[in-house]
Amino acid sequence: MxxxxxxxxxxxxxxxxxxxxxxxxxxxxxxxxxxxxxxxxxxxxxxxxxxxxxxxxxxxxxxxxxxxxxxxxxxxxxxxxxxxxxxxxxxxxxxxxxxxxxxxxxxxxxxxxxxxxxxxxxxxxxxxTRPWGSRISAWTSRQSQPATSRSELEAAYEKFAAQWPDTGSPDDVPTPDxxxxxxxxxxxxxxxxxxxxxxxxxxxxxxxxxxxxxxxxxxxxxxxxx
The missing domain is CATH 2.30.110.10 (Electron Transport, Fmn-binding Protein; Chain A)
Structure with missing residues (x-):
């Protein structure tokens, strides 16, 4: 013990x-x-x-x-x-x-x-009010679902980051449904x-x-x- x-x-x-x-x-x-x-x-x-x-x-x-x-x-x-x-x-x-x-x-x-x-x-x-990166992460993560690798997660982040680039505006990333x-x-x-x-x-x-x-x-x- x-x-x-x-x-x-x-x-x-x-x-x-x-x-x-x-x-x-x-x-x-x-x-x-x-x-x-x-x-x-x-x-x-x-x-x-x-x-x-x-x-x-x-x-x-x-x-x-x-x-x-x-x-x-x-x-x-x-x-x-x-x-x-x-x-x-x-x-x-x-x-x-x-x-x-x-x-x-x-x-x-x-x-x-x-x-x-x-x-x-x-x-x-x-x-x-969330930082831009946190708003992108909300779209990135299919929370609690299996992930094959870290690179899969990072690739998804880059995809959404390119779709909604940081413009400094609070509404540059929509709220996910x-x-x-x-x-x-x-x-x-x-x-x-x-x-x-x-x-x-x-x-x-x-x-x-x-x-x-x-x-x-x-x-x-x-x-x-x-």
């Missing part, structure tokens, strides 16, 4: 007295903290990295990491090729779980709920704060009524064993 590296989690955790009134306010506070830390230290290199779990047609879970590109009172959102494995799985079963994890800060946020397709206007508005995104309509949001001796804090907002993540009346707060 390999030697096990043990790290005592020295975070400050999260108490009922300190948690914000709504899951939106608390999540935004922690996200702001992570973004601020990423700007002054190198131990949170991508604060918006979001692990997303779906279920395939056989009931087998699947997880991958994307970038959270939307976050407001409606829930976290991300962009993807809708014909990818995650898109196909969500088309068959819209149940979804996701997490933001910042190990260096001993913090994580877990979201559980249903995936809803983003409006086309939201997708188009975001697509034009298969490129879209999802927002998570949450039923549960858990805040995990690491503490010493593995006595971590887990405070959970559970949906008890209609309303956004910033509607206090829509949520109840409870604590779970670590």
């Amino acid at each position: 390999n030697d096990v590296t043990r790290v005592d989690y020295t975070g400050t955790g999260l108490s009922e007295e300190d948690v914000a009134a709504t899951p939106w306010l608390q999540a935004q506070q922690w996200l702001d903290d992570a973004v601020e830390r990423s700007q002054v230290r190198d131990d949170v290199p991508e604060p918006h990295a979001l692990s997303v779990a779906t279920v395939d047609a056989h009931g087998v879970p699947n997880v991958r990491t994307v970038l959270m590109r939307f976050f407001d009172e409606r829930g976290p959102g991300f962009l993807t090729n809708t014909l990818s494995a995650k898109g196909t799985e969500l088309a068959g079963n819209d149940a979804i779980a996701a997490s933001l994890t910042w190990p260096a800060m001993f913090r994580a946020i877990r979201f559980r709920g249903r995936a809803v397709l983003l409006d086309r206007d939201e997708v188009d508005d975001y697509f034009v 298969f490129w879209g995104g999802y927002r998570i309509t949450c039923d549960e949001v858990e805040f995990w704060g690491g503490r010493t001796n593995r006595l971590h804090d887990r405070l959970v907002f559970s949906r008890v009524g209609d309303g956004s993540l910033d509607d206090a009346g829509a949520w109840s707060l409870s604590r779970r064993q670590p």
Whole structure:
């Protein structure tokens, strides 16, 4: 058996007295903290990295990491090729779980709920903000499909780059029909704060009524064993 590296989690955790009134306010506070830390230290290199779990047609879970590109009172959102494995799985079963994890800060946020397709206007508005190369890559990648070689991928990139050269205009590359995104309509949001001796804090907002993540009346707060 390999030697096990043990790290005592020295975070400050999260108490009922300190948690914000709504899951939106608390999540935004922690996200702001992570973004601020990423700007002054190198131990949170991508604060918006979001692990997303779906279920395939056989009931087998699947997880991958994307970038959270939307976050407001409606829930976290991300962009993807809708014909990818995650898109196909969500088309068959819209149940979804996701997490933001910042190990260096001993913090994580877990979201559980249903995936809803983003409006086309939201997708188009975001697509034009991407760098030209990223817009070309959206056309290049048949995400999750088999690839025979790296050279095949690079040849496809060059083909689309020649078709839509970089003019410096945000609309020089059209949005692919298969490129879209999802927002998570949450039923549960858990805040995990690491503490010493593995006595971590887990405070959970559970949906008890209609309303956004910033509607206090829509949520109840409870604590779970670590």
